[in-house]
Amino acid sequence: MRVHGEEVTGWRRHFHSHPELSHKEFLTTDFVEHTLRAHSLSPVRFPGTGLMVDIGPSGGDRLAFRADMDALPVTEVTGLDFASTVPGVAHACGHDVHTTVALALACSLADNAHLLNHGIRVLFQPAEEVMDGGASQVIEWGGLKDVGSIFAVHVEPKLRVGKIGVRTGAITSAADVITLKVTGPGGHSSRPHLTADVVYALGKVITELPGLLSRRVDPRTGTVLVFGSINAGHAPNAIPESGIVAGTIRTADIATWRVIQTLMEELIAQILAPTGCSYELDYLRGVPPVINDDVATALLVDAARSVDPQSVINAPQSSGGEDFSWYLEHVPGSMARLGCGTGNGPSHDLHQGDLVVDERSIGVGVRLFASVVEQFGQVPGESSPGSDFLS
Structure with missing residues (x-):
């Protein structure tokens, strides 16, 4: 036929x-x-x-x-x-x-x-x-x-x-998804020293993690982290008990993809250590790059x-x-x-x-x-x- x-x-x-x-x-x-x-x-x-x-x-x-x-x-x-x-x-x-x-x-x-x-x-x-x-x-x-x-x-x-x-x-490129939940006891914004500031902690992750990553990974690998979602709090004068930030990390290098999760876990722990906040990292492995x-x-x-x-x-x-x-x-x-x-x-x-x-x-x-x-x-x-x- x-x-x-x-x-x-x-x-x-x-x-x-x-x-x-x-x-x-x-x-x-x-x-x-x-x-x-x-x-x-x-x-x-x-x-x-x-x-x-x-x-x-x-x-x-x-x-x-x-x-x-x-x-x-x-x-x-x-x-x-x-x-x-x-x-x-x-x-x-x-x-x-x-x-x-x-x-x-x-x-x-x-x-x-x-x-x-x-x-x-x-x-x-x-x-x-x-x-x-x-x-x-x-x-x-x-x-x-x-x-x-x-x-x-x-x-x-x-x-x-x-x-x-x-x-x-x-x-x-490889395409992975990260979702980071940061938690603390919460409190009044007039007394941030008596609590752990979840919003501040999220801000540190958003601003510092991409920069640190760029200093730990060969730039020729085309590795990039972009956050697409952040949610925390409702009132301007209350420090929330939790917040979530989510994004994607991509790389064109297969060797980098195999170790990137471990590196991300290490860097996030270092960034959040001084804040007093706790956190949970959900790292969803996607697909490797097409080579x-x-x-x-x-x-x-x-x-x-x-x-x-x-x-x-x-x-x-x-x-x-x-x-x-x-x-x-x-x-x-x-x-x-x-x-x-x-x-x-x-x-x-x-x-x-x-x-x-x-x-x-x-x-x-x-x-x-x-x-x-x-x-x-x-x-x-x-x-x-x-x-x-x-x-």
């Missing part, structure tokens, strides 16, 4: 208008499974949501491609004919495009499975948008068994459609150039987090930025309700993945299984 561009666009619009939050991608999983089976493939569902499908011969290390499926708790305001039909939920991060690219690749490869001399696996992963990401669960469920390398794309509205951003090394393998990235560059010699650009390192990193803790691979900017009107951004992507990026993504298969030596001959999807 041949896959056509209009059909693929229809898949994307279906996903876009029926978004589902993390771990709730039931309808999306059903749609992907039904489509794969219609192309004579035999997908295996994960517990809950998500699935994977193997194509081609067994044995040896498979070449894997990953797509995330979940949407965000964001209200869509695009006005598109196929806008979200689910109140307060939208594909504002482009995972509908990722799922469509992977589904089109799998169906195209199924139609050429007799040409494959190496196994392919396509992973449709749930729950990328929540900590610590669905990727770790997919790995527990055997998603990387017999996989030798893995690739992915992420849409980038800041890049014009047709452009593919590549980068060796860190392309995203693109140099060999896999070189293969990705060659694949992108075969799609369009002018397509490749050097992607900047992002401070955002991505759970594709968990796969790269186990096997080499690379993630590319897939340009989806229309070039018309204002530039949109990810995680915003007005995100609009140029659907031609789907064809570019399929061609890129199909070219990776070719560059990896899977499909002999002149044409790629995804060559119909560039326009």
